[in-house]
Amino acid sequence: MSEAIAGSGRLPRQIPYIMGNEACERFSFYGMRNILVQFLASSVILAYLPEATREGMAKEVFHSFVIGVYFFPLLGGWLSDRFFGKYNTVFWFSLIYCAGHACLALFDSDKTGFYTGLFLIALGSGGIKPLVVSFVGDQFTRDNKHLAKIVFDFFYWTINFGSFFASLLMPLFLRNYGPAIAFGIPGILMGVATILFWLGRKQYVRVPPTRGEDPHSFANVARTALTTRTAGQGRPGLTVAGFGVALALAMLLCWAIELLFALFDAPIDIGFWPKDFGFVITACLALGVLIAFGGVGTSMQLERARGQHPDEAVDSVRAVLRIIIVFALVTPFWSLFDQKASTWVLQGNGMVIPHDAWWWPSKIVQTAGQMQALNPIMVLLIIPLNNIILYPFLRRIGFEPTALRRMGAGIAIAGLAWIVAGVLQLRMDGGEQVLLSSQFWPYLILTFAEVLVSATALEFAYSQATGAMKGVIMAFWYLTSTFGSLWVLLTNAAVRNEAVTAQIATTGLSENAFLMFFFAGFAFVAAAAFGMYARSYPMQDNYRQA
Numbered sequence: 248m249s250e251a252i253a254g255s256g257r258l259p260r261q262i263p264y265i266m267g268n269e270a271c272e273r274f275s276f277y278g279m280r281n282i283l284v285q286f287l288a289s290s291v292i293l294a295y296l297p298e299a300t301r302e303g304m305a306k307e308v309f310h311s312f313v314i315g316v317y318f319f320p321l322l323g324g325w326l327s328d329r330f331f332g333k334y335n336t337v338f339w340f341s342l343i344y345c346a347g348h349a350c351l352a353l354f355d356s357d358k359t360g361f362y363t364g365l366f367l368i369a370l371g372s373g374g375i376k377p378l379v380v381s382f383v384g385d386q387f388t389r390d391n392k393h394l395a396k397i398v399f400d401f402f403y404w405t406i407n408f409g410s411f412f413a414s415l416l417m418p419l420f421l422r423n424y425g426p427a428i429a430f431g432i433p434g435i436l437m438g439v440a441t442i443l444f445w446l447g448r449k450q451y452v453r454v455p456p457t458r459g460e461d462p463h464s465f466a467n468v469a470r471t472a473l474t475t476r477t478a479g480q481g482r483p484g485l486t487v488a489g490f491g492v493a494l495a496l497a498m499l500l501c502w503a504i505e506l507l508f509a510l511f512d513a514p515i516d517i518g519f520w521p522k523d524f525g526f527v528i529t530a531c532l533a534l535g536v537l538i539a540f541g542g543v544g545t546s547m548q549l550e551r552a553r554g555q556h557p558d559e560a561v562d563s564v565r566a567v568l569r570i571i572i573v574f575a576l577v578t579p580f581w582s583l584f585d586q587k588a589s590t591w592v593l594q595g596n597g598m599v600i601p602h603d604a605w606w607w608p609s610k611i612v613q614t615a616g617q618m619q620a621l622n623p624i625m626v627l628l629i630i631p632l633n634n635i636i637l638y639p640f641l642r643r644i645g646f647e648p649t650a651l652r653r654m655g656a657g658i659a660i661a662g663l664a665w666i667v668a669g670v671l672q673l674r675m676d677g678g679e680q681v682l683l684s685s686q687f688w689p690y691l692i693l694t695f696a697e698v699l700v701s702a703t704a705l706e707f708a709y710s711q712a713t714g715a716m717k718g719v720i721m722a723f724w725y726l727t728s729t730f731g732s733l734w735v736l737l738t739n740a741a742v743r744n745e746a747v748t749a750q751i752a753t754t755g756l757s758e759n760a761f762l763m764f765f766f767a768g769f770a771f772v773a774a775a776a777f778g779m780y781a782r783s784y785p786m787q788d789n790y791r792q793a
Contacts, residue, residue, distance in 0.1 A: 264447030271440035273409035278433035310732035319373025344371025348434030355426035407623035414620035484548035491540020495533035523740035579773035581731020650707035657699030662770030664692035669763035
């Protein structure tokens with residue numbers, strides 16, 4: 248192991264390897280992600296389905312993939328902390344990541360091979376997601392920690408520029424050269440990312456894994472709270488948590504029984520579990536039940552952990568449980584945001600590209616999927632505008648844009664973006680030829696909402712949790728995207744029900760228009776609930792003292 252740390256005046260010499268790795272990995276991820284729905288909707292992968300249902304299935308595959316990407320950070324973080332350390336975990340998951348890209352490029356006409364590739368990419372990308380940033384932090388000491396901001400700023404710009412160029416270029420490669428090339432290029436870049444990371448192996452500072460030896464971790468404090476007996480009192484919290492475990496297992500069992508009867512062509516409908524609730528939906532619902540009931544149960548008995556754990560550890564667990572509620576109310580936002588790469592792309596396919604207009608960059612923008620490139624560019628513009636103009640203006644007129652206010656407003660503004668998208672859909676349903684450029688406005692509004700929610704949420708969470716709990720906070724933050732896509736899958740399952748589709752028909756709206764207004768309303772309800780909870784939230788300040 249090398250302790251190669253540069254002096255305080257320059258970056259550690261191993262940092263360029265990590266920076267190059269991050270740049271290539273981000274392009275590879277967004278390169279395949281942002282063409283996935285476009286490819287699936289018209290590919291032989293879904294040719295076995297009736298044409299009218301292929302777009303819905305393409306959305307379902309995409310959001311199942313997103314669920315995996317943001318669930319597997321739990322596995323990567325656990326393996327790194329308990330067994331292998333950050334370097335080894337990132338390297339081996341990167342190889343899995345590369346194998347997934349290879350499957351996409353090689354099996355673009357084979358359902359099993361292609362889905363295997365998506366699973367491997369979700370596993371690899373999710374596995375390294377929580378580790379790279381913290382691995383960068385390990386390379387700095389107190390003497391040069393001020394230089395870490397340069398690297399983290401680079402990461403931020405890399406994510407947005409990688410997303411911009413991937414969104415702009417990969418749809419063109421898909422259209423002009425086919426899926427093997429379009430999926431192969433991101434795979435090559437992921438291979439380059441892995442090689443760059445490996446080349447720096449002898450220079451990295453490698454912090455050994457803790458192997459779960461922290462006696463005051465979140466899990467240990469929660470376990471103590473749930474299992475400790477108090478004279479003259481029962482353990483209602485343990486009962487609640489145990490009920491959550493039993494309910495989660497029952498959900499998985501019902502799904503398994505339903506699957507078995509389907510496999511053996513049972514002559515009757517057993518009805519143990521909704522047929523459209525596949526494993527992904529069921530597993531996510533079970534996970535949600537475990538978190539909800541486990542959190543409530545732990546909160547009920549948390550004070551019993553005092554004396555066996557330091558007060559700071561107990562208070563930190565209490566803070567995490569409060570933050571989980573905030574994060575839960577943010578999940579509807581992600582259900583709207585992530586559909587810009589699915590629902591909005593499919594909507595754009597039905598619009599007219601204004602190639603004859605003098606202002607339209609026809610040589611560059613030729614497909615609806617390329618409109619996704621607006622998001623990262625707008626992020627880079629909106630963040631400084633907010634910090635330099637909007638927030639100071641609000642303070643001057645006596646309104647403090649606190650983190651919770653920004654997040655609540657962002658959720659509501661995301662709903663406005665979907666109102667605009669719904670109006671565009673109504674125009675299309677009425678036979679009007681709507682220009683693809685019209686999607687600029689919902690993209691602008693949604694990106695503004697993203698800046699208010701996403702950039703603010705981590706700042707808020709880090710200020711509320713002590714240093715020992717920040718890793719736990721990151722794990723729960725990733726799960727907000729998982730549950731955001733779960734809402735989409737549940738909605739897709741609902742519209743496959745004849746009773747639901749019949750009810751939608753009575754509104755006079757098309758299914759697409761109805762769902763857009765539904766998600767807008769979902770965001771408004773979530774924003775209202777968020778605002779009510781925020782009014783009673785006890786703010787903390789756990790920033791490190793200078």
